[in-house]
Amino acid sequence: MSQGEIIAGFLAPHPPHLVYGDNPAQNEPRSKGGWEALRWAYERARASLDELQPDVLLVHSPHWITQQGHHFLGVKHLNGKSVDPIFPNIFRYRFELEVDVELAEACHDEAAAMGLTTKMMRNPNFRVDYGTITTLHMMRPQWDIPVVGISANNSPYYLSTAEGLEEMDVLGKATAKAIEATGRRAVLLASNTLCHYHFSKEPVPPEDMSQEHPENFDGYLWDMRMIELLRGGQIKEVFRLLPQFIEEAFAEVKSGAFTWMFAAMGYPELPGELHGYGTVIGTGNAVMEWNLIKAGLARAA
Numbered sequence: 001m002s003q004g005e006i007i008a009g010f011l012a013p014h015p016p017h018l019v020y021g022d023n024p025a026q027n028e029p030r031s032k033g034g035w036e037a038l039r040w041a042y043e044r045a046r047a048s049l050d051e052l053q054p055d056v057l058l059v060h061s062p063h064w065i066t067q068q069g070h071h072f073l074g075v076k077h078l079n080g081k082s083v084d085p086i087f088p089n090i091f092r093y094r095f096e097l098e099v100d101v102e103l104a105e106a107c108h109d110e111a112a113a114m115g116l117t118t119k120m121m122r123n124p125n126f127r128v129d130y131g132t133i134t135t136l137h138m139m140r141p142q143w144d145i146p147v148v149g150i151s152a153n154n155s156p157y158y159l160s161t162a163e164g165l166e167e168m169d170v171l172g173k174a175t176a177k178a179i180e181a182t183g184r185r186a187v188l189l190a191s192n193t194l195c196h197y198h199f200s201k202e203p204v205p206p207e208d209m210s211q212e213h214p215e216n217f218d219g220y221l222w223d224m225r226m227i228e229l230l231r232g233g234q235i236k237e238v239f240r241l242l243p244q245f246i247e248e249a250f251a252e253v254k255s256g257a258f259t260w261m262f263a264a265m266g267y268p269e270l271p272g273e274l275h276g277y278g279t280v281i282g283t284g285n286a287v288m289e290w291n292l293i294k295a296g297l298a299r300a301a
């Protein structure tokens with residue numbers, strides 16, 4: 001078995017509105033569209049993922065919340081209906097997915113060996129959260145690549161931001177070790193929105209795009225600043241500013257996926273490719289890619 005490697009990482013946010021706007025057969029509610037700029041961004045990301053031909057997609061979702069430790073999906077085949085508790089009117093999705101249990105167990109074991117509290121999720125009737133599903137649907141609607149789902153321990157919310165993100169750094173490093181040891185060609189998906197100030201009322205219909213815009217100008221400016229740094233490959237500077245960004249823009253990257261992904265990739269000072277940016281109920285969302293094959297840091301298939 002050759003040594004595995006991470007071949008790309010994507011910032012792949014999970015507003016369920018994007019699935020709703022897409023009208024896939026799996027989702028019950030119907031829409032007239034909406035949020036096209038972001039859905040077109042995902043279209044570009046999907047084309048790139050198709051070329052990458054990974055063995056597995058790993059996703060860390062802020063909406064699978066586990067208070068004790070970091071959990072990993074550990075059932076080979078999962079199916080059921082996932083409903084967004086905040087937006088049940090737009091997201092009631094029938095999912096069916098295959099888990100790469102061997103890699104999930106390797107991630108679990110490496111993370112435990114590095115001192116994190118960890119657990120395998122073995123409930124065969126487990127309902128996968130809408131964050132995981134939305135990110136995976138938008139990246140790969142065919143559902144033909146096995147996945148590893150990782151929970152959000154939300155330690156940055158219970159501890160300090162710095163302590164919580166330190167744990168996510170360890171989780172990322174453990175994930176990279178597990179990928180290497182199992183020989184997988186892996187793509188990482190950080191399921192995070194940027195500025196997370198949002199409206200408290202929904203237009204009728206929800207896809208009325210005449211009502212969609214950033215909720216908060218300062219938050220929007222923060223998003224633009226961070227995106228420019230990411231596009232410029234100034235990753236050190238991004239992580240220096242991250243706690244302030246989280247504090248001032250209420251950024252969802254606080255929940256850790258973004259740090260997990262960059263830690264796993266080794267914080268490469270590499271320009272990210274912006275596939276697109278858009279707001280969803282006022283929150284800021286960027287779809288971005290760090291392609292380690294194109295950068296010469298990973299082998300092509």
Ligand SMILES: [Fe+2]
Nearest residue numbers: 062131193252
């Ligand atoms: Fe979210």
